Amino acid sequence: MSNNDTNKRPAARKPVVLMSMGTQERKGHAYQVMTHKYITPLAEIAGCVPVLAPSCCGVDDIDQYLSMVDGVYLTGAGSNIDPALYGQKNKTPSKGQDKERDLFDIPLIRAALKRGLPLFAICRGMQEINVALGGTIHQKAYEVPGLNDHREDSNDPVAVQYADSHTVQALPGSWFAELMGDAAFPVNSLHGQALDQLGEGVEALAHAEDGLVEAIHLPGVEQFTLAVQWHPEWQAAQNPHSVKIFKAFGDACREYAAQRD
Template sequence: MSNNNTGNTQSNPRKPVVLMSMGMQERKGHEYQVMTHKYMAPLVEFSGCVPLLVPTCFGTADLEQYLSLADGVYLTGAGSNIDPSLYGQDNLTPDKAQDRDRDLFDLPLIKAAVQRGLPIFGICRGMQEMNIAFGGDIHQKLYAVEGFNDHREDSSTPPAEQYADRHSVRLVPNTWLAELLGQEEIPVNSLHGQGIGTLGEGLQALAHAEDGVIEAIHAPDLPQFTLGVQWHPEWLAAQNPHSIRLFEAFGQACRRSAAQRGR
């Protein structure tokens, strides 16, 4: 007897599988591996992909097995900073949380995804991870660097205020991102104390804030989709046409990736 609710059929095609690495969060003396709903929602709703949440607390022994299941990699933001020793600096923000397990998982994950030709989409911390994986570094206190504005949110305000549009970003003309979004400038939110310093090898900027801070990057010499953005397009993505286009483009790239693998 057939079951129309199982298997891959024309009416129920296989969706691309996208790896999402989780992060550590301590709650009442217990360590959790977590992923915020707001990051998953647009991946499901607009990318049309299936999120596969990957714990980062067990090291990279199973990394290749995870990647064998994947058609794309999605690196989200988080409240933790990346360990500065991983890009050759002393820690200038000892009061800020770190998640070294995620660092030591995501950097090899990015490099392995590049080798496999998997699409990569990074948001906020995820974009910074991409930059470090390519050999770049980070301004640990962007707000203290002369010439740059303070891009941090006011954590005492409600989320709706924290994630409200704060400034515009200018898209680099004649790039695929400028063509995708169809505008020279777009308004974005801003919730980061750190930012890209030196760009990693092979990376190029796709957008800048009004003060010159790099707000979007890609790796133009790689054949697959690569995009990192410093703002948070996942926030209320359904209400933002630019966010929808970003997630749709990533989903299309993941479907191409799946097709190339005969899935």
């Protein structure tokens, strides 16, 4: 062994973050999937190690999953949450659902909160948190009087779909406004559904120009909690606000890991 080898210190353990996958059918086969755009900023900006959990295997192993990780990250998806989970009939039957993910993520959220794990969520994940805590969803936010149409045009190129669409106003004086460093900042917008009645303990951190809730947290719990309706994962490294969000989550996971060691 050379002197250089003996002087090397072992690399610091990175925090491990659980990501639940979704169900997708391809040519008659059921797949569990996760989009690269969600994984890469977690690894490259937050500095965490992703662990992908299949939602198709049920909930029996949730506690074991959570015992191995330092944070939970709930992503967006093309599917809607089953409205029966918040006491409504389905008003968008043509839109795909992923009931396996619904039935996995809702108990996952509740268990993660009990464990004190840092929690970060995007788009569908934000809506899952609200439903898990007893809140409801605007199934057709674009038909709600006073709200704008926050959907993307599926005929546009992907880069256009994910381009900045409107401004978000952070809650003045909040830790989120301080983190972002701006009272208002531009975000993309690719969702037909949105938060309606907020769940127990859920508090808005930011709103769109039309008043729609764009970010939430749970001020009654000690751990880091943040969920946003837009997509900060899109080209995150080129967006200073996205970088701040992923770094803050990564730092929270590192703090949790350090306390556990």
